[in-house]
Amino acid sequence: MSATAVAPRLHGIRHRRLVVLGTLLAALVAGVVLSITIGSKAVPPLDAWHALTAPTGTESDIIIRSLRIPRTALGVLSGLALGVAGALMQGHTRNPLADPGLLGVTQGAAFAMVASIMWLGASSLLAFIWFGLAGALVASVGVFALGMVGGRGGPTPVTLALAGTAVSAFLYALTSALVLLDEQAMDVFRFWQAGSIAARGPDVVWQVLPFIAAGLVLAMVNAPGLNALSLGEDVARSLGQNIALTRTVGVAAVTLLSGASVAACGALAFVGLIVPHLARPLSGTDHRWLLPYSGLIGAALVLIADVIGRVVAPPGELEVGVVLALIGAPFFVALVRRRKPVRL
Amino acid sequence: MRLQAAAVKLGYGDRTIVDGLDLGVEPGTVTTIIGPNGCGKSTLLRALGRLLKPQGGEVLLDGKRIDRIPTREVAKVLGVLPQAPTAPEGLTVADLVARGRHPHQTWYRQWSSDDESAVAEALAMTGLADLAERPLDELSGGQRQRAWISMALAQGTDLLLLDEPTTFLDLAHQVEVLELVRQLHHAAGRTIVMVLHDLNLAARYADRLVAMRDGRVISAGAPHEVLTEELLREVFELDAKVIPDPVAGTPLVVPIGTHRRS
Numbered sequence: 001m002s003a004t005a006v007a008p009r010l011h012g013i014r015h016r017r018l019v020v021l022g023t024l025l026a027a028l029v030a031g032v033v034l035s036i037t038i039g040s041k042a043v044p045p046l047d048a049w050h051a052l053t054a055p056t057g058t059e060s061d062i063i064i065r066s067l068r069i070p071r072t073a074l075g076v077l078s079g080l081a082l083g084v085a086g087a088l089m090q091g092h093t094r095n096p097l098a099d100p101g102l103l104g105v106t107q108g109a110a111f112a113m114v115a116s117i118m119w120l121g122a123s124s125l126l127a128f129i130w131f132g133l134a135g136a137l138v139a140s141v142g143v144f145a146l147g148m149v150g151g152r153g154g155p156t157p158v159t160l161a162l163a164g165t166a167v168s169a170f171l172y173a174l175t176s177a178l179v180l181l182d183e184q185a186m187d188v189f190r191f192w193q194a195g196s197i198a199a200r201g202p203d204v205v206w207q208v209l210p211f212i213a214a215g216l217v218l219a220m221v222n223a224p225g226l227n228a229l230s231l232g233e234d235v236a237r238s239l240g241q242n243i244a245l246t247r248t249v250g251v252a253a254v255t256l257l258s259g260a261s262v263a264a265c266g267a268l269a270f271v272g273l274i275v276p277h278l279a280r281p282l283s284g285t286d287h288r289w290l291l292p293y294s295g296l297i298g299a300a301l302v303l304i305a306d307v308i309g310r311v312v313a314p315p316g317e318l319e320v321g322v323v324l325a326l327i328g329a330p331f332f333v334a335l336v337r338r339r340k341p342v343r344l
Numbered sequence: 345m346r347l348q349a350a351a352v353k354l355g356y357g358d359r360t361i362v363d364g365l366d367l368g369v370e371p372g373t374v375t376t377i378i379g380p381n382g383c384g385k386s387t388l389l390r391a392l393g394r395l396l397k398p399q400g401g402e403v404l405l406d407g408k409r410i411d412r413i414p415t416r417e418v419a420k421v422l423g424v425l426p427q428a429p430t431a432p433e434g435l436t437v438a439d440l441v442a443r444g445r446h447p448h449q450t451w452y453r454q455w456s457s458d459d460e461s462a463v464a465e466a467l468a469m470t471g472l473a474d475l476a477e478r479p480l481d482e483l484s485g486g487q488r489q490r491a492w493i494s495m496a497l498a499q500g501t502d503l504l505l506l507d508e509p510t511t512f513l514d515l516a517h518q519v520e521v522l523e524l525v526r527q528l529h530h531a532a533g534r535t536i537v538m539v540l541h542d543l544n545l546a547a548r549y550a551d552r553l554v555a556m557r558d559g560r561v562i563s564a565g566a567p568h569e570v571l572t573e574e575l576l577r578e579v580f581e582l583d584a585k586v587i588p589d590p591v592a593g594t595p596l597v598v599p600i601g602t603h604r605r606s
Contacts, residue, residue: 013438013477014455094432221451228446230435234395234426239499240419240447285432286439288454 017289020282024296028076031303035072036064039310040317043068066201073205074197075306075320076299078265081212081257083298084219084291086272087279088257091226091287092250093157100258100272102164103251107171108139109262113192114178117185126203128188129263133211136259143167144251160251195266195321197306208260215256216295222249223287230285268321270328271298277335346371346406346503346535347392347422353400354387354559361387362559364401374529374536376546379556380580385539386427386507388556392537393424393505405503419447423501425492427508427539431480437491438476441466444498466498469531470524486517493524504528506538510545518542522549547571547594555579571595 037043043051043060050056051064085100093102101107112135113128120131146163147156179186225246228236233243258272279293302320305327309318347369354362362384369375369392377385390396391403394410403410410418423444431440444466445459467473470490480488489509496504506525510518526549528534540546546553547567554564555571557579563570572595576582582599589596 224446224449224451224454227443230432231440231443232426232429234390234424235429237395237415238393238419238422238424238426239443240414240416242415280434284439285435 017283021289021292021296024282024293024300028296028300028303031300031307032072032076034307035075035303036068038307039063039068040315067199070200070202070205071197071306072303073202074200074208074264075302077205077208077212078197078261078268079271079299079302080295081215081261081298082268082271082302083275083279083294083296084216085254085257085261086274086298087276087287087290087294088219088222088226088250088254089272090276091230091290092247092254093161094230095157095161096277097273098161100254101168101262101267102161103254103258104139104143104164104167104171105136105255105259106262106267107168107175108142109133109136109259110189110193111135111171111175111178112138113263114175114182114185114189117188118178118182125200126207128192129204129207132192132263133208133259136263137255139167139171140251140255140259144248192266194319195268195324196319197265197302198317198319200264204264208264211256211260215253215260218249218253218256219291220288222246222253223291226250226287227285230287266321268302269325270332271301271324274328274332274335275301345369345404347537348404348407349388349392349401350404351401352388352391352398352403354384354391354396354398360399360559362391365559365561367392367554367561367564369535369537370552371535372529372533373551374525374538374549375552375554376550377537377539377554377556378541378543378546378579383556383579384559385556389424389505389507389537389539390426393422394418395424395426416447419499419501421501422503422505423496423499424505425496425507425509428511429492433481434479436477436479437472437483437494438463438467440480440491441472441476441494441498444495444500447499462498462500466494469497469528470494484517485513486520489513489517489521490524493521493528497528501534502532503535504537506536508539508541510540510542518545525549543571543576543597544589544594547596548589548592567594571597 033045036048037045041063043064047060048064051061055061055065082100089098089100089102090096109132112131116128116131143160143163146167147160179189225241228239228241229246236243275294275298278297279290283289283293305323306320309320309323312318345368349365349367351364351366352362353360353364365388377388379385387396391398394403397411405413405418405422441463445462448459467476470493472491472494475483475487480491483491493509509521513521522545525536529536550567552565553567553570555562555575562579563575571586573584573586576584576597584600585598586595587598
C-alpha cells in the first residue's frame with residue numbers, strides 16, 4: 001500500500017476521536033441538566049431555564065441559583081480534576097491501579113484542616129479549604145522530594161509510590177490522634193471526610209476554580225511528553241523529551257487537581273481510579289485524548305452519583321462520596337474480573 | 345565524521361565499562377558493532393545516542409558536543425532504538441509510529457500535514473500500512489520490530505542507532521529486519537550504527553565492522569579485514585574457520601568446537 005492510501009485511514013482515526021469527544025460532552029450536559037432539575041424539590045426544566053435566564057425570586061429560582069448551580073459547578077470541577085489527575089497518575093507511574101491519592105494529597109489536606117481547627121482556630125468552611133489546599137500541596141511536594149532521594153534525574157514511579165504511601169500513613173496517624181483529642185475538630189472533619197459537593201456555596205467554587213484550571217492546562221501541556229514517556233525513558237529521551245521536567249510538570253498537575261478537589265469536597269472515592277479505565281477503551285493510549293475523555297467522564301460520573309444520592313434516601317440525602325464508593329467498589333471488581341487491567 | 349566518540353569514559357555509578365575509547369562514524373555508512381556479552385557495545389551505542397552521559401571525554405555530532413545541543417534538536421537528526429523497547433498495551437501501530445513525530449511537534453501545534461505524510465511514508469516503507477490500526481501486542485515479533493523501526497523512521501532523522509534490532513527474532517525475521525535496514529540505507533543514504541550478535545549477518549549487512557572487547561575497540565574496518573580467525577580467537581575466545589559466504593562473498597564464521605563427523 002502506498003503512502004497516499006494510508007492518509008485517509010489516519011484521518012478516520014482522528015474523526016472517530018472527535019465524535020467520541022462530542023458524545024462525552026453531550027453526556028456531561030445531560031448530567032448538568034439532571035443535577036439542576038432533580039432533588040428533594042424537583043424543578044421542571046422550563047422553570048430551571050427561567051431561573052438561569054430571568055430570575056424573579058421565586059422559590060425555584062432561589063434553589064437553583066444559590067444551591068443547585070454551585071453544587072453542580074463543584075461536581076463538574078472536581079469530577080474533571082479527579083478524572084484527569086487519575087489518568088495522569090496512572091500514566092506516570094505506569095500502574096493501572098494508581099490513584100491521585102498516592103501523592104499524599106488526601107492525607108495532607110485532612111491533616112492541615114484538622115490542625116487549623118485545633119491550633120489556629122479556623123472556623124469557616126472557606127478557611128478550612130485554604131488550609132486543606134495548602135496541606136495537599138505541601139504533602140505532595142514532600143512526597144516528591146522524598147521520592148528524589150537517592151535517585152538520579154528525578155523520582156521514579158516506584159520511589160514516588162513508596163514515599164507517597166509512607167507520608168500518607170504518617171499523616172493519617174497524626175490526624176487520627178488529633179481528632180480523638182478535639183470534639184469540634186472531629187465534627188468538622190467527619191463532615192468533610194464523607195466527601196460531598198453539597199452546601200459549599202459559590203465562594204468555594206471560585207476558591208478552587210483557579211487551581212483546577214491551572215492543573216488542567218498543565219495536564220494538557222504534559223500529555224505529549226507523557227506519550228513519549230510511556231514508550232520507556234530511553235525512547236522518550238531519544239525523541240528529545242526532558243524526563244525530569246515531564247515528571248515534575250505531571251506531579252504539579254496532579255497536585256493542583258486532586259489537592260483542590262480534595263480540599264473542597266473531601267475524598268471522592270474511586271473517581272481517579274476507575275475513570276481512566278472507562279476512558280481508555282474509547283481513547284486508546286494517546287494521552288492527548290485520554291486526559292480530556294477522563295475529565296468529561298469523571299465530571300459526568302460525579303454529577304450522576306450526586307443525583308442518585310439525592311433521590312435514594314428521601315427525605316434525606318446520601319453524600320456523593322458514599323454513593324461513589326457504593327457504585328465504585330463493585331464496578332471496579334467487575335472491571336478487574338472482566339478484563340485484566342492493562343499494562344501501561 | 346557524522347558522529348564521533350573521543351576518549352569517552354563510560355559506566356554506571358562506580359562501575360566503569362568503557363575507558364578512553366575513540367570511534368568515528370562516516371556519513372552514509374552502515375557501521376556494526378560486534379563483541380562478546382558485556383564488552384560495552386550497547387553502552388557505547390547509548391552514549392553515542394546521548395542516552396548515557398560520558399564520565400569523561402566527549403561525543404560529537406557533526407563536530408559539535410552532543411550534550412551542548414538541545415535534546416530536541418538532536419532528536420531531529422539522530423534517532424535511537426534501544427534494545428527490546430516496551431509499549432503500553434493496546435497501542436496501535438499507527439499511534440506508535442505517530443509518536444516518532446514528537447520532536448517536530450510543539451504543545452500548541454500537535455499535528456501537521458508534514459507529520460501525516462511522514463507517518464504514512466514510514467508505514468508504507470516498512471510494509472505496515474495494512475496493520476496500521478492493529479494493536480502492537482497482536483503482531484509477530486518481526487512485525488513489531490518493524491513497527492518500532494517505522495517509528496524511528498517517522499522521526500525523520502538521517503542518522504539511526506539500533507541496539508540489537510534482531511534480538512528475540514527467528515532467522516527469517518532477522519533477515520527481514522536487516523533487509524529493511526539496508527533498504528533504508530540505500531534509499532536515502534542514511535547513516536546507520538547498530539549492535540548485532542550474529543557475526544555472519546553483521547558481516548553481510550555492514551560496510552564497516554567494529555569489534556570490541558572489555559570496553560576497547562580491538563579492530564575496525566571492512567568486514568573481510570576485521571572478521572579473521574585470529575580476531576575471533578582474540579575477541580570471542582572462539583576457534584573458528586572463516587570462509588567466504590557462498591551467497592554474498594562476505595566472511596562466514598564456522599565455529600570448530602567439538603562436532604560430529606558423518
